[in-house]
Amino acid sequence: xxxxxxxxxxxxxxxxxxxxxxxxxxxxxxxxxxxxxxxxxxxxxxxxxxxxxxxxxxxxxxxxxxxxxxxxxxxxxxxxxxxxxxxxxxxxxxxxxxxxxxxxxxxxxxxxxxxxxxxxxxxxxxxxxxxxxxxxxxxxxxxxxxxxxxxxxxxxxxxxxxxxxxxxxxxxxxxxxxxxxxxxxxxxxxxxxxxxxxxxxxxxxxxxxxxxxxxxxxxxxxxxxxxxxxxxxxxxxxxxxxxxxxxxxxxxxxxxxxxxxxxxxxxxxxxxxxxxxxxxxxxxxxxxxxxxxxxxxxxxxxxxxxxxxxxxxxxxxxxxxxxxxxxxxxxxxxxxxxxxxxxxxxxxxxxxxxxxxxxxxxxxxxxxxx
Amino acid sequence: xxxxxxxxxxxxxxxxxxxxxxxxxxxxxxxxxxxxxxxxxxxxxxxxxxxxxxxxxxxxxxxxxxxxxxxxxxxxxxxxxxxxxxxxxxxxxxxxxxxxxxxxxxxxxxxxxxxxxxxxxxxxxxxxxxxxxxxxxxxxxxxxxxxxxxxxxxxxxxxxxxxxxxxxxxxxxxxxxxxxxxxxxxxxxxx
Numbered sequence: 001x002x003x004x005x006x007x008x009x010x011x012x013x014x015x016x017x018x019x020x021x022x023x024x025x026x027x028x029x030x031x032x033x034x035x036x037x038x039x040x041x042x043x044x045x046x047x048x049x050x051x052x053x054x055x056x057x058x059x060x061x062x063x064x065x066x067x068x069x070x071x072x073x074x075x076x077x078x079x080x081x082x083x084x085x086x087x088x089x090x091x092x093x094x095x096x097x098x099x100x101x102x103x104x105x106x107x108x109x110x111x112x113x114x115x116x117x118x119x120x121x122x123x124x125x126x127x128x129x130x131x132x133x134x135x136x137x138x139x140x141x142x143x144x145x146x147x148x149x150x151x152x153x154x155x156x157x158x159x160x161x162x163x164x165x166x167x168x169x170x171x172x173x174x175x176x177x178x179x180x181x182x183x184x185x186x187x188x189x190x191x192x193x194x195x196x197x198x199x200x201x202x203x204x205x206x207x208x209x210x211x212x213x214x215x216x217x218x219x220x221x222x223x224x225x226x227x228x229x230x231x232x233x234x235x236x237x238x239x240x241x242x243x244x245x246x247x248x249x250x251x252x253x254x255x256x257x258x259x260x261x262x263x264x265x266x267x268x269x270x271x272x273x274x275x276x277x278x279x280x281x282x283x284x285x286x287x288x289x290x291x292x293x294x295x296x297x298x299x300x301x302x303x304x305x306x307x308x309x310x311x312x313x314x315x316x317x318x319x320x321x322x323x324x325x326x327x328x329x330x331x332x333x334x335x336x337x338x339x340x341x342x343x344x345x346x347x348x349x350x351x352x353x354x355x356x357x358x359x360x361x362x363x364x365x366x367x368x369x370x
Numbered sequence: 371x372x373x374x375x376x377x378x379x380x381x382x383x384x385x386x387x388x389x390x391x392x393x394x395x396x397x398x399x400x401x402x403x404x405x406x407x408x409x410x411x412x413x414x415x416x417x418x419x420x421x422x423x424x425x426x427x428x429x430x431x432x433x434x435x436x437x438x439x440x441x442x443x444x445x446x447x448x449x450x451x452x453x454x455x456x457x458x459x460x461x462x463x464x465x466x467x468x469x470x471x472x473x474x475x476x477x478x479x480x481x482x483x484x485x486x487x488x489x490x491x492x493x494x495x496x497x498x499x500x501x502x503x504x505x506x507x508x509x510x511x512x513x514x515x516x517x518x519x520x521x522x523x524x525x526x527x528x529x530x531x532x533x534x535x536x537x538x539x540x541x542x543x544x545x546x547x548x549x550x551x552x553x554x555x556x557x558x559x560x561x
Binding site: 031089090091092093094105106107108109110111112113114115116117118119120121122123124125161162165170171174175176185186 | 394395396397398406425426427428429430431456457462463464465466467468469484486487488489490491493494495496498517518519
């Protein structure tokens with residue numbers, strides 16, 4: 001081949017690279033099964049390292065925990081939790097998620113060239129119920145950043161990859177795609193998540209974003225609610241309604257539901273996320289950034305549906321005793337959301353409370369403050 | 371302009387080739403596939419079934435795949451053989467190992483069966499020891515990697531993936547057979 005032809009081939013190759021890397025379509029791939037919302041408990045059973053690892057980590061467990069927390073930054077409806085140095089039995093098909101080193105996988109050999117394996121169990125279609133991650137003791141492991149090193153496998157990036165499988169991501173490059181991702185079947189010098197990996201995680205577990213709308217500090221809605229109780233008791237002469245909610249719980253979770261709705265979540269998603277927080281399994285991300293302009297608020301009926309379910313959660317899950325309140329569920333929903341609507345549209349605490357009470361006294365919906 | 375392209379080409383090639391290895395599996399080269407195989411055959415899946423299998427720590431599901439053997443390129447085999455893969459579906463329970471080959475009846479593959487005993491995948495290099503046979507519109511059998519990527523030559527087996535592979539002409543099954551038989555013969559002479 002003469003020099004000119006070599007150059008032409010070179011040009012064609014460059015064009016092919018540019019074209020293919022520039023036309024990536026969907027990117028991430030999923031395995032078709034997901035965990036139920038909530039915690040995915042990983043039993044770390046990796047044993048002690050023989051000393052401080054290259055990146056300064058003191059143990060395999062701490063590296064694994066760090067790899068899990070990297071994913072947790074982008075998971076919302078489900079998230080990894082760990083049991084450090086767990087002594088639970090290692091078993092397959094036992095609904096326990098074991099993470100450990102071994103020379104075999106439940107009695108079967110890894111086979112040549114296999115660094116690590118993730119097994120996954122699903123039951124009844126797409127409900128994932130178990131994932132074990134097993135690292136092959138045949139290889140020399142350490143934990144480091146940057147380019148791959150010869151003769152020593154990077155436990156951290158392999159763990160990040162395997163944990164991606166554990167919650168449901170597949171290899172994007174096994175589907176004719178060319179993307180930059182730690183979930184690719186071939187690992188290179190990428191040592192952490194790429195945006196494609198993050199999008200994949202969020203697609204499975206409703207990942208979200210930090211809200212871009214500031215809500216008032218907790219004491220102010222609480223103060224409003226205390227005033228509301230007095231207005232209902234003394235001005236409206238309301239009777240007492242049965243409830244399982246205490247005033248603070250009503251205000252906190254109504255505010256959180258409103259925050260999720262303002263953060264573009266549907267009623268169902270906002271309710272699910274808020275109730276998950278009550279039971280300690282939810283995150284605080286919202287669904288999307290709130291667009292510029294007037295702050296959207298949920299319709300009254302949806303707020304009331306949430307309030308009824310919140311009441312049931314206090315009764316059935318938190319086992320709270322029945323009490324009474326001068327403000328019934330509907331009143332709480334309507335006026336707390338109205339107070340927040342004023343606050344988020346430019347009104348200070350006093351201004352917002354005053355406008356709500358003017359409404360309660362029949363003076364109609366008041367203008368917002370901007 | 372052209373003079374600038376050549377260095378750029380080399381840079382791109384190096385970027386795609388440098389330090390690549392599979393997370394779960396280090397991809398074997400063609401020579402490693404052949405050398406690591408006890409058996410190499412062309413087979414068609416005729417049936418498969420999943421069964422529960424006791425393990426030292428509970429129980430697993432394995433899938434037993436039965437192949438009709440069309441050609442044997444290394445080792446010796448009868449008309450049929452069975453391979454056992456960890457994972458499978460029984461009723462509502464499904465156990466999978468990410469990356470494990472999955473088969474369908476009627477499918478033809480070239481299978482490189484490992485000489486290791488009782489592995490989770492009986493193939494050399496886990497999934498890499500399965501090359502797919504694609505019957506092209508002209509009636510020619512061609513070869514693809516385990517995930518369906520076309521292979522232009524045996525040199526691309528185990529090599530880092532390059533987007534430029536997307537537009538290649540896949541190698542013929544007959545070319546793969548010649549290459550395998552040549553390696554097997556050469557290895558026999560070396561002994």
